[in-house]
Structure formats: C-alpha cells, structure tokens
Amino acid sequence: MAIVDTAPPVTAAPAPAGTGYWSGVLSRMLRDPLTLVCLSVVLALVLSAIFAPWLGLADPFKGSMIQRLKPIGTPGHILGTDEQGRDMLARLVYGGRLTLFIGLMPVVLAFFIGGFLGIVAGYVGGLLNTLIMRTVDVFFAFPSVLLAIAISGALGAGIVNSLVSLTIVFIPPITRIAEAVTSGVRALDYIEAARASGAGTLTVIRVHVIGNVLSPIFVYATSLTSVCMILAAGLSFLGIGVRPPEPEWGLMLNTLRSAIYVNPWVSALPGLLIFVTSLCLNLLSDGVRSAMNVRD
Amino acid sequence: MFAYFLRRLILVMPVAFGVSVICFLLVQIAPGDPLTAIMPVDATAEEQAAMRAVYGLDKPLPVQYAIWVAKLAQGDMGRSIASGRPVAGEVFGAVQNSLLLALSAAAIAFPIGIFLGFLAGYFRDTPIDRAVTAISIAGVSVPNYWLGIVLVIIFSVNLGWLPSMGAGPGGSQDWAWDWLHMRHLVLPAVTLAVVPIGIVARTVRALAGDILTMDFVQALYAKGMSRGDVLRHVARNAAATALSVMGLQLGYLLGGSILIETVFNWPGSGFLLSNAIFQRDLPLLQGTILVLALFFVAMNLVVDVAQAAIDPRIKRT
Numbered sequence: 250m251a252i253v254d255t256a257p258p259v260t261a262a263p264a265p266a267g268t269g270y271w272s273g274v275l276s277r278m279l280r281d282p283l284t285l286v287c288l289s290v291v292l293a294l295v296l297s298a299i300f301a302p303w304l305g306l307a308d309p310f311k312g313s314m315i316q317r318l319k320p321i322g323t324p325g326h327i328l329g330t331d332e333q334g335r336d337m338l339a340r341l342v343y344g345g346r347l348t349l350f351i352g353l354m355p356v357v358l359a360f361f362i363g364g365f366l367g368i369v370a371g372y373v374g375g376l377l378n379t380l381i382m383r384t385v386d387v388f389f390a391f392p393s394v395l396l397a398i399a400i401s402g403a404l405g406a407g408i409v410n411s412l413v414s415l416t417i418v419f420i421p422p423i424t425r426i427a428e429a430v431t432s433g434v435r436a437l438d439y440i441e442a443a444r445a446s447g448a449g450t451l452t453v454i455r456v457h458v459i460g461n462v463l464s465p466i467f468v469y470a471t472s473l474t475s476v477c478m479i480l481a482a483g484l485s486f487l488g489i490g491v492r493p494p495e496p497e498w499g500l501m502l503n504t505l506r507s508a509i510y511v512n513p514w515v516s517a518l519p520g521l522l523i524f525v526t527s528l529c530l531n532l533l534s535d536g537v538r539s540a541m542n543v544r545d
Numbered sequence: 546m547f548a549y550f551l552r553r554l555i556l557v558m559p560v561a562f563g564v565s566v567i568c569f570l571l572v573q574i575a576p577g578d579p580l581t582a583i584m585p586v587d588a589t590a591e592e593q594a595a596m597r598a599v600y601g602l603d604k605p606l607p608v609q610y611a612i613w614v615a616k617l618a619q620g621d622m623g624r625s626i627a628s629g630r631p632v633a634g635e636v637f638g639a640v641q642n643s644l645l646l647a648l649s650a651a652a653i654a655f656p657i658g659i660f661l662g663f664l665a666g667y668f669r670d671t672p673i674d675r676a677v678t679a680i681s682i683a684g685v686s687v688p689n690y691w692l693g694i695v696l697v698i699i700f701s702v703n704l705g706w707l708p709s710m711g712a713g714p715g716g717s718q719d720w721a722w723d724w725l726h727m728r729h730l731v732l733p734a735v736t737l738a739v740v741p742i743g744i745v746a747r748t749v750r751a752l753a754g755d756i757l758t759m760d761f762v763q764a765l766y767a768k769g770m771s772r773g774d775v776l777r778h779v780a781r782n783a784a785a786t787a788l789s790v791m792g793l794q795l796g797y798l799l800g801g802s803i804l805i806e807t808v809f810n811w812p813g814s815g816f817l818l819s820n821a822i823f824q825r826d827l828p829l830l831q832g833t834i835l836v837l838a839l840f841f842v843a844m845n846l847v848v849d850v851a852q853a854a855i856d857p858r859i860k861r862t
Contacts, residue, residue, distance in 0.1 A: 263550060285663075315682040377847050379549065383563075384563070386559075386560055386563070386566075387563030387566075389566065390561075390838055390845075391564070391567075391840045392799075392841055392842065393801075394800060394804070395800035395804060395841075396796055398803055399568075399571055399830070399834045400571070400574070402822035403572065403820065403827070404574060404575065404576065405575070405576060422621055448741045457798065464776060479688045481687075483688065486690055486807075487804065487819055487822075488823070502694065506694065509694065509702055510702055513702055513703070516694070517691070517694060517695055519691075520690075520691025520692075520694060521691070523688045524687050524690060524691060527686045527687070527688065527705055528683065528686040528687075531682055535682075
C-alpha cells in the first residue's frame with residue numbers, strides 16, 4: 250500500500266519537464282537548416298512511399314516488351330523504364346515502401362529489444378549482466394555485414410527473414426550502449442535515495458532510470474539507421490532480401506546491373522536513392538545529437 | 546608485454562567459442578532438410594536414414610557440435626555439398642583473394658583518411674575542415690555496392706579504361722603482380738576504400754582536434770619546439786586510437802567485401818559465400834563465415850596488443 254501511495258506524485262513530476270525538453274529539442278533541430286533539409290527529404294520519401302497508390306503513377310508491376318530500357322526523359326516515362334519495360338518512377342516510389350520499411354524497422358525493433366536487455370543488464374548487474382553482455386561480445390566478433398549475410402543466407406530470402414537478421418545485427422550494439430548508460434545512472438546518488446525511500450526495482454527503473462537513459466540510447470539508435478538502410482538494400486542486392494517482382498531499391502539495382510551497357514544511368518537510379526536516404530539519415534542523426542546535446 | 550598478450554588471449558577464448566557456436570547454429574536455423582540438396586527426390590526412408598548417419602545428423606545437437614569442433618581442430622571443415630571438395634581448401638583459396646583486395650583497399654584508404662582527418666583537425670572550423678567533414682559523411686553514407694556500379698559505368702562502360710570483372714585476363718584465378726592483373730584490382734579496391742576513408746578521416750579529425758587543444762601542446766610550443774616536432778608528439782598521442790580503428794576497419798574490409806566482390810565478380814570469400822547461399826551449400830557457408838569471423842577476432846586481439854605496445858597507459862587498465 251505504501252508504494253501505491255507514494256508512486257503517483259513521483260510519476261507526475263517528470264511529465265511536464267519531459268514535454269519541455271522534447272519541444273526544446275525539436276525547435277533546436279528546426280533551426281538548423283541542414284537538418285531541416287534532411288528531415289524534409291526523408292519525410293518526402295516516407296510520405297511518397299506511403300501514399301504511392303494515390304499519386305497517379307503507372308503500375309509498377311506492368312511491363313511492356315517494346316518499352317524496355319527507355320532512357321531518362323522518355324515521354325510517359327520520365328525516369329525511363331527497367332529491363333522489363335516497367336516505369337522506373339513508379340517502381341522507385343513504390344520501392345520506397347519496402348526499402349524504407351526493411352531499412353528502418355530493424356533499428357526500431359533492436360531499440361526496444363536491445364534497450365530492454367541493456368537496461369536490465371545494467372541495472373540488475375551480477376550474473377545476469379555477465380550472461381547478457383558476454384553473449385553480446387560474441388556477436389561483436391562478426392563484422393555487421395557478415396553477420397547479416399550469414400543469417401539471411403542461412404534463413405533464405407524473404408521480408409521477414411531480412412527483418413529478423415538485421416534486428417539481430419543491431420541488438421548487440423544497442424544493448425552495449427544501453428548497459429553502459431544504465432550502469433552509469435545506477436551509480437548516481439538519487440537512485441540510492443529513491444530506493445532508500447522505499448521504491449521497488451520496477452518503479453526505480455520505470456521512473457528514474459528510463460527517463461535518463463532513453464535519450465542517449467535513442468540518439469545512438471538513430472545513428473544506426475543509415476547503416477541499416479545500406480545493409481537492408483544490400484541483402485536484396487545480393488538476392489537474399491526481398492524477392493522479385495516486388496519493387497525494392499537494392500533488388501532493382503541488382504536486376505538492372507545487366508543493363509549497364511544499354512542504359513547505364515537508369516540502372517544507377519535505385520542506388521542513388523539509397524545513397525540520398527542514407528546520407529540524409531546520417532545528417533539527421535547528427536542534427537538530433539547536437540539538438541539533444543548528447544556527447545559520445 | 547607477454548603477460549598482457551596472454552591475458553588478452555584468455556579473454557578471446559570464450560568469444561571464439563561463442564563464434565563457433567553461432568556458426569554451428571547457422572546450419573540449424575536454415576529451413577529445410579540439409580539432405581534434400583544431395584539426395585535424389587525418390588530416395589527411400591532407409592536411404593535417407595543411412596545418409597543421415599553418414600553425416601552424423603541423427604545425433605543430438607551438442608554431440609553434433611562436439612564432433613564438428615573436433616574435426617575443425619584437425620582442419621577438417623567438411624565437404625562442400627555442391628562441389629564435393631573439402632571446404633577448408635576452397636575457403637582458404639578464396640580468403641587469400643579477399644585479403645589481397647582488403648589490403649589494397651586499406652593501403653589506399655588509411656593514408657588518405659589519416660591525411661584528410663589530420664588536415665581537418667588542424668584547420669578546425671575552416672572551409673578545409675568542412676570539406677573534409679562533408680567527404681567523410683558522404684563516405685560513410687554511400688552504399689559501396691552502388692558506388693562500384695557507378696565506377697564501372699564511368700571507367701569501364703563509358704571510358705573503357707579498366708576491366709569491370711574478375712581478377713585477371715580471361716577470368717583467370719591465378720594472381721600475378723603485373724599490370725594485366727593489377728588493372729582488375731583498381732576499381733574494386735578503390736570502391737572498397739571509400740567507407741574506411743570516411744571513418745578514418747572522422748576518427749583522426751576528432752583525435753587531432755582534441756589533442757591539439759591539450760595543455761602539453763601549448764607547453765611544447767612555449768618551450769620553443771618547432772611545429773613539425775610538436776606535430777610528431779601529437780601523432781604519437783593519436784597513434785594508439787587511430788591504430789585500433791584501422792585494425793577494426795581492416796577486419797570489416799575483409800568481412801564486408803562480399804557485396805563488392807559480387808559487383809566485380811572478384812573470386813574471393815564473398816563470391817564463395819554468395820555461391821554457397823544460392824546453391825544452399827550450408828557446409829561451405831558455415832566454413833566461410835567461421836574463417837572470416839575468427840580472422841576478425843584475431844585481428845581484434847592483434848589490435849589490442851599493438852595498442853598496448855604503443856601506449857603504455859593501456860596495459861595498466
């Protein structure tokens with residue numbers, strides 16, 4: 250009963266402070282022109298991917314034998330056509346759906362799973378910490394590209410398999426950061442004070458730890474999104490990610506490789522989009538980092 | 546120093562064990578029966594059971610693992626399902642080619658990265674710094690498999706200067722240090738070098754910038770040391786960290802060259818790996834991953850020890 254009585258005031262206190270902090274971060278981000286541009290580009294890509302069916306584009310699956318490999322600027326096919334005569338613009342916009350989903354989702358999943366594991370390991374310590382962190386160490390023995398390809402290669406192609414393998418790749422680094430930050434916070438006096446005043450483990454983690462460790466973990470996770478994009482598209486490029494005929498940038502880059510002697514620049518377009526997205530994600534992550542004043 | 550090496554070596558053992566467990570499990574998570582690739586479709590149940598016994602697939606997992614490790618210790622990594630040849634031979638041949646590619650890329654990337662990073666750190670907050678920062682962000686953001694294709698379009702398709710595929714004239718697999726072979730190395734090595742250039746430049750920039758603002762630099766200037774000599778002190782302070790980043794990058798180059806090897810049909814470990822994946826050749830997949838991962842672990846160990854040799858402060862922690 251005592252805990253129930255004291256809990257509400259404790260939870261109530263950080264809430265308004267939290268909103269103030271995040272709106273401050275947002276306004277600082279929006280004041281930085283480069284971050285603003287990158288944010289707009291990423292938003293434009295995400296929105297066009299989501300609303301692709303309503304943009305009046307050609308059918309991304311409908312090919313045409315006589316319209317194959319048209320160059321950029323062909324009337325009716327602004328960005329040309331691919332090796333099966335499908336409209337490149339439509340395929341690029343539709344391709345954003347799977348590419349961005351598989352490129353971003355693993356980091357989100359790894360943020361929750363790795364964050365949970367790291368916070369638990371850092372807070373509980375002892376044997377559990379050793380168990381979690383030594384397992385993480387083993388995964389660090391693989392270069393990330395190799396690990397992603399190994400798991401995807403063993404599981405086989407497919408959207409779910411790609412998500413699984415990339416999530417496994419990104420859990421260890423996030424866990425490591427979360428553990429480091431959490432054990433740092435755990436050693437602080439106010440945690441001791443909270444426990445001395447009768448707060449249970451879960452309450453301390455929920456109220457005092459999470460609020461303090463979440464932003465560094467979040468900033469770190471955003472810095473992984475660009476690598477994840479490149480890796481996700483890379484798996485499809487190798488043929489162990491998304492299956493054809495689904496439009497996806499990495500896969501398109503692969504199938505168009507046979508066309509580089511016929512129509513080189515059309516075949517480079519999907520990769521250009523991967524590059525632009527990953528560049529913007531990187532710069533955006535830098536922007537978030539400086540707006541949140543996190544130093545690494 | 547030797548004691549430090551031994552201590553690190555002991556710490557590496559559990560990691561190497563974990564790596565072997567993961568590589569072993571890779572085959573277990575693969576869907577489907579590993580036998581389907583080699584057995585005829587109409588094989589009877591007895592024939593399948595016999596084959597299962599030959600490959601030891603009828604035993605419990607920990608026993609299978611123990612047998613697998615015992616064979617590994619004797620250099621036996623099993624046989625490739627597709628070619629029937631021993632995995633070990635195929636992997637080591639391919640790793641040599643990958644190593645050649647990775648070292649060439651490192652030889653391009655590290656000097657350029659160090660130079661750019663130092664320049665940016667020395668001229669902090671100037672246009673030079675901003676230019677280098679832009680280069681390094683572009684370097685770490687570029688999907689290098691795409692960059693490889695773009696370089697092929699420019700230098701092979703449009704200009705016709707360099708070959709786009711293979712490691713030698715006429716698809717030859719035997720390497721030689723002559724121009725006929727080396728021109729095949731140029732595009733893949735340059736492509737592979739771009740990401741580490743970005744990472745090394747970023748690291749060295751931060752290091753040089755931090756060290757240059759330290760008090761001892763002021764003190765050295767104050768006692769009348771020349772700029773070149775001061776920079777030598779700065780370089781020495783940065784060396785340990787820079788070295789560890791470069792060592793890791795070399796490991797990444799070897800493990801991460803898979804995509805680039807696919808783009809350029811380079812007959813290395815990545816090429817082998819993608820063949821293994823498409824032919825569902827799990828022993829070959831397992832063996833290649835294991836060798837590459839263990840190389841990465843060994844690389845980490847070497848980096849740790851080298852770092853301690855350069856910077857005596859590290860040994861004490």
